[in-house]
Amino acid sequence: MHAEESPQITGLLSEWREGDEEAGRRIIAAVYSELRRLAAASLRRESNPLTLQPTALVHELCVRMLSRSAVPCENRLHFLHVAAQQMRRLIVDYARSRKNLKRGGAQPHLPLDDARDHAICLDERLDDIHEALIRLEQLDQRPAAVVEMRFFGGLTEQEIADVLQISVATVKRDWEFARSWLLAQLDTSR
Numbered sequence: 001m002h003a004e005e006s007p008q009i010t011g012l013l014s015e016w017r018e019g020d021e022e023a024g025r026r027i028i029a030a031v032y033s034e035l036r037r038l039a040a041a042s043l044r045r046e047s048n049p050l051t052l053q054p055t056a057l058v059h060e061l062c063v064r065m066l067s068r069s070a071v072p073c074e075n076r077l078h079f080l081h082v083a084a085q086q087m088r089r090l091i092v093d094y095a096r097s098r099k100n101l102k103r104g105g106a107q108p109h110l111p112l113d114d115a116r117d118h119a120i121c122l123d124e125r126l127d128d129i130h131e132a133l134i135r136l137e138q139l140d141q142r143p144a145a146v147v148e149m150r151f152f153g154g155l156t157e158q159e160i161a162d163v164l165q166i167s168v169a170t171v172k173r174d175w176e177f178a179r180s181w182l183l184a185q186l187d188t189s190r
Contacts, residue, residue: 009076016070024070027079028062035061035083041154042087052094061086077155077163081145084153088130091152095126132185136178143178146171 009030015023028035039054039061064086065071073079137144145164149155157175161168 009079010074013071013073013075013079017072019070021066024066028066031076031079031083032058032062034080038080038084038154039087042091042152052091057087057090060090064090077159080153080155080159081149081163084149084155088133088148088152092126092130128186129182132182135185136181139181140177142166143174143181146174147178147182150175 009027012023012027012030016027035058036054039057043052043054043057061083065083071079071082073082133144133147136147142164146160149160149163150157155163157168157171161171164171166174
């Protein structure tokens with residue numbers, strides 16, 4: 001998405017909040033390729049060939065977002081943050097259903113450093129990460145949001161800083177804190 005398109009998205013977000021359902025569909029159409037790119041990045045490391053596909057993830061995201069009232073977003077980056085939250089929930093739901101189908105097996109390690117590539121691996125540890133993120137949100141919401149946007153949404157440090165209205169240095173500090181905290185939580189949950 002180009003910077004010059006952001007005012008258009010901001011205007012559409014305002015129209016959607018005011019009840020124009022067509023504006024919601026136009027927003028999705030305008031950012032579809034970006035959502036698809038984020039979904040592909042989120043699913044890139046999946047090793048099982050019978051997994052959730054990026055297109056399916058984006059379509060489910062669109063259905064979920066458009067079937068509810070307007071998403072209270074101020075701009076494109078804020079919208080992408082909300083989309084990242086929804087992708088996280090969809091991915092966790094998918095991983096849980098897959099885990100329920102498998103009922104057991106070894107739990108491979110999910111390195112958080114892989115988030116630097118803006119990708120995740122769907123495995124049985126994803127549910128543990130989701131639960132740890134919920135606990136982190138209760139402790140401190142901003143580092144949890146940084147993890148969510150970077151790990152699940154594939155946003156860059158600069159984009160995260162713009163969404164949260166903080167410096168890139170603060171994003172980096174929050175990421176390091178959250179990563180260390182989550183790794184400790186995951187080590188104790190084994």
